[in-house]
Amino acid sequence: MAKANLMDYEKALELFEVVIGLEVHVELNTNTKMFCGCRNDFGDEPNTNVCPICLGLPGSLPAVNGKAIESSISIGLALGCQIAPTGRFSRKNYFYPDLAKNFQTSQYDEPIAFEGSIEVEVPSGNKYTVLIERAHMEEDAGKLTHIGGATGRIQGAEYSLVDYNRAGVPLVEIVTKPVYGSGAEAPELAAAYVRLIREIVKALGVSDARMERGNVRCDANVSLRPHGQEKLGTRTETKNVNSLRSIERAVRYEIQRQAQILANGGTITQETRHWHEDKGATSSGRPKSDADDYRYFPEPDLVPVQPSHEMIERLRAALPENPADRRKRLASEWGFAELEFRDVVNAGLMDLIEETVAQGAKPQSARKWYAGELSRIANAEEKDVSELNITPAQVAELANLVESGKINDRIAREVLSAVLEGAGSPEQIVKDRGLEVVSDDGALIAAIDEALKSQPDVLEKIREGKVQAAGAVIGAVMQAMKGQADAARVRELVLERAASL
Numbered sequence: 001m002a003k004a005n006l007m008d009y010e011k012a013l014e015l016f017e018v019v020i021g022l023e024v025h026v027e028l029n030t031n032t033k034m035f036c037g038c039r040n041d042f043g044d045e046p047n048t049n050v051c052p053i054c055l056g057l058p059g060s061l062p063a064v065n066g067k068a069i070e071s072s073i074s075i076g077l078a079l080g081c082q083i084a085p086t087g088r089f090s091r092k093n094y095f096y097p098d099l100a101k102n103f104q105t106s107q108y109d110e111p112i113a114f115e116g117s118i119e120v121e122v123p124s125g126n127k128y129t130v131l132i133e134r135a136h137m138e139e140d141a142g143k144l145t146h147i148g149g150a151t152g153r154i155q156g157a158e159y160s161l162v163d164y165n166r167a168g169v170p171l172v173e174i175v176t177k178p179v180y181g182s183g184a185e186a187p188e189l190a191a192a193y194v195r196l197i198r199e200i201v202k203a204l205g206v207s208d209a210r211m212e213r214g215n216v217r218c219d220a221n222v223s224l225r226p227h228g229q230e231k232l233g234t235r236t237e238t239k240n241v242n243s244l245r246s247i248e249r250a251v252r253y254e255i256q257r258q259a260q261i262l263a264n265g266g267t268i269t270q271e272t273r274h275w276h277e278d279k280g281a282t283s284s285g286r287p288k289s290d291a292d293d294y295r296y297f298p299e300p301d302l303v304p305v306q307p308s309h310e311m312i313e314r315l316r317a318a319l320p321e322n323p324a325d326r327r328k329r330l331a332s333e334w335g336f337a338e339l340e341f342r343d344v345v346n347a348g349l350m351d352l353i354e355e356t357v358a359q360g361a362k363p364q365s366a367r368k369w370y371a372g373e374l375s376r377i378a379n380a381e382e383k384d385v386s387e388l389n390i391t392p393a394q395v396a397e398l399a400n401l402v403e404s405g406k407i408n409d410r411i412a413r414e415v416l417s418a419v420l421e422g423a424g425s426p427e428q429i430v431k432d433r434g435l436e437v438v439s440d441d442g443a444l445i446a447a448i449d450e451a452l453k454s455q456p457d458v459l460e461k462i463r464e465g466k467v468q469a470a471g472a473v474i475g476a477v478m479q480a481m482k483g484q485a486d487a488a489r490v491r492e493l494v495l496e497r498a499a500s501l
């Protein structure tokens with residue numbers, strides 16, 4: 001894949017206005033699938049959660065999952081949408097091996113929710129109103145695994161495996177209207193929007209919302225037009241970008257790529273594109289015209305969905321605290337400075353810190369671990385902090401070991417590495433490896449006395465009041481204690497002993 005020429009980002013923004021549009025698929029966590037009683041479970045043996053309905057065998061009859069309808073309405077309400085009093089499912093006809101039915105059952109012209117809006121805050125603190133065009137229900141397709149290709153893609157693969165466990169899993173697709181006016185912040189806005197959708201569906205309890213498992217997937221539409229031009233430019237749709245970081249990078253890349261082509265007099269092909277995290281680039285997918293003909297027609301085997309007024313009002317009354325209120329509440333409960341809190345939100349650490357505090361950690365020490373060491377490690381491994389192999393309970397345990405003075409910061413980092421490698425819980429690791437700090441003054445004093453005796457010139461200087469000379473002795477003692485001592489306590493004792501020897 002040849003890397004495209006990219007225009008400098010600032011220059012692209014000088015020449016063009018950026019318009020984005022986002023389509024987010026949310027997989028619902030109902031017990032069963034959208035139209036049949038098969039289990040909706042991630043990670044089961046392939047092709048074990050299947051039946052004639054989700055395989056589309058002749059004569060099978062689907063029935064709508066009532067819980068999926070409720071979850072979809074809750075999502076619509078949380079996005080400020082109107083709920084349709086009646087809505088039909090349609091058949092979207094196309095052939096692909098992951099779709100055994102040869103059509104996807106989806107909502108076409110009658111989505112369950114429409115015309116909403118949410119406010120999205122980006123890292124700079126700027127807020128944008130994103131208008132929601134619709135949120136509709138549909139079913140997921142199966143999962144193809146391509147074997148033999150270099151990157152797991154179909155290109156170059158020798159054969160493909162299909163798992164229909166995911167076929168028929170309920171999805172809600174949330175589609176925004178075109179978003180104007182975000183300028184240089186378009187990439188950040190795209191990522192912040194998806195983060196907010198995740199927060200909302202998690203708070204509603206309707207999805208596990210784990211991007212790395214594909215519970216939340218984003219297609220990002222990007223188009224450019226010269227400033228002042230009314231007609232929208234041709235857009236590309238970058239598919240299934242599966243982390244917040246990738247969304248931001250993919251949108252930025254498309255802006256720079258399209259700007260370069262347009263500025264050179266070229267035209268943008270309306271197409272889907274794929275994001276390659278490793279190369280930091282998108283590549284051409286398939287052409288996509290607005291007139292793609294899926295021969296939609298109303299699903300004859302399903303009755304229309306007609307949620308009652310009582311049901312909608314019951315779900316409205318049960319909506320959780322909205323994300324803006326929740327942020328305000330947490331900011332005041334945790335007592336973080338405004339900038340600290342904003343960093344936490346932008347780094348996607350709010351949920352993790354909340355869970356860690358619930359496990360007994362102090363808010364500031366939870367913040368310190370996530371924003372510091374854990375973010376550093378996640379960055380180095382190009383992962384999301386939430387993907388690291390450590391639970392909030394373990395972070396709380398680690399934070400409390402440091403707070404209580406049982407281990408110092410240096411040892412704590414060592415323990416953290418061990419936890420990430422799967423060696424067990426922090427307390428267990430400290431116990432197994434004998435890492436607790438030496439809090440027995442007797443042992444410290446013995447080491448201090450020996451160090452002072454072997455460095456008589458240092459002892460002399462300390463006695464003369466040059467306390468900074470104590471550093472050499474403290475260092476020697478810390479080394480003798482293999483770093484497992486509280487340096488402040490060692491310093492106190494060194495000064496005491498130097499005076500009394």
Ligand SMILES: [Zn+2]
Pocket residue numbers: 033036037038049050051052053054055168
């Ligand atoms: Zn089934």
